[in-house]
Amino acid sequence: MKTINVATDTASVLAADSHLVQSFADLNALKQADSRTVISEAKGVYVKNGDGESLLDGIGGLWCVNIGHGREEMIEAISSQLKTLDYYSTFYNFTHPTAAALAQKIAQLAPGSLNHVHFGNSGSVANDTAIRLLHHYNNRLGRPNKKKILSRIGAYHGSTHLAMAMTTPAYSEGWDCASDLVQHLRSPHYWREGEGMSETEFLDALIMDLKTNIHNTGAENIAAFIAEPIMGAGGVIVPPEGYHARMAEVCAENEIKYISDEVVTSFGRLGHFFASKDVFGVTPDIITTAKGLTSGYQPLSATIISDEIHEVISGPDGLFSHGMTYSGHPAASAAALTNIAIMEQEKLLEQVQDTGKIFERSLKELNDLELVGEVRGSHFMIGIEFVKNKATKEPFTPEDMVGSKVAEVAQRRGLVARPLGNILILSPPLTLTEEQIADIADILRQSIIEVSASL
Known part of the structure; x- marks a missing residue:
């Protein structure tokens, strides 16, 4: 040729x-x-x-x-995988070794009971998957109105129609998105937003903002709160100390799932495989990740869900009507496994x-x-x-x-x-x-x- x-x-x-x-x-x-x-x-x-x-x-x-x-190890791993199994889907009852092994490894690295992994090919898809999944979860529990999503001013969660709605409104100016599903809370940027308050007082104000939104909307209508541990494309905004743990506590009290968007912060950027628990002291119900998962050598993302959520969606008549052609692609999975191995071996x-x-x-x-x-x-x-x-x-x-x-x-x-x-x-x-x-x-x-x- x-x-x-x-x-x-x-x-x-x-x-x-x-x-x-x-x-x-x-x-x-x-x-x-x-x-x-x-x-x-x-x-x-x-x-x-x-x-x-x-x-x-x-x-x-x-x-x-x-x-x-x-990195030659990554190039060799991807090439070797393509020679063995270039592509097969993880639809229906099909699976393959690298996707299965990677799901197991991610479950071992993730905090708490986040033991189940759905693969996609971008952070946007991972976040869309989290919302579709929670909407289905609430349908199965007989709560068809529990669909609204709480996000934040300054957030970035992707550029698909739904992910862009969860992203700060400035990014969708002149574009349409699924904005009817999303409400934006205050930005946790103390330097810009905390004028006249101590950092502790500012944190209290952010918690009150969350509680007010829940009260006005009704907890029975809210499926999830989604948050990056540190906001990325919104300007690298670090929230006040204790913010994520307190926000998660309020969400749990109102049966609102906590989604940690670790598309940027996972796989080493903050010195840990996942930052939610190790850095910010919160074990979310869902973690989304991409980017550093393969160090960009192949397009791959993951939506990692808790045992409790998985139990609900995998019960009787549990058809999971969601997925992408390239979910868990063999070469991408091989890249992620090798990427993790390099991080572990080289400390x-x-x-x-x-x-x-x-x-x-x-x-x-x-x-x-x-x-x-x-x-x-x-x-x-x-x-x-x-x-x-x-x-x-x-x-x-x-x-x-x-x-x-x-x-x-x-x-x-x-x-x-x-x-x-x-x-x-x-x-x-x-x-x-x-x-x-x-x-x-x-x-x-x-x-x-x-x-x-x-x-």
């Missing part, structure tokens, strides 16, 4: 790319060739652009590449508990810059918010796009960072050395100073 050769130089890729509809992009702006970046190669914590220039991957692809790029989680804190401290030192309002996050999950006035926290307008300006300068200096309006997000591979961490901090400092001078 003739070998397929794909051109990797910038000009050739951009010519072909005119046919590609890119995600979360200004499609009109992309008509300008210089507005796009070609990434053609990757190894370790570095990527190369279409001109062959090496860049530190400060975003891990997109919160994903936890073990670093180009990567223990390493992150050390180097992740170094990364966090290094970036929080940027707080001394006048343009920086707040550096927030934990371990290898950091957000930097830029402000017009540091004393008053006056924000830039969306049109200022300071995050994009800093990201552009940083990329020119050798670092890929993710702009989000007037915020910059860093979520690099977990394998960074202290020297590479220092390089990232230095590039960011010099980039912010350069942009500040231009403003």
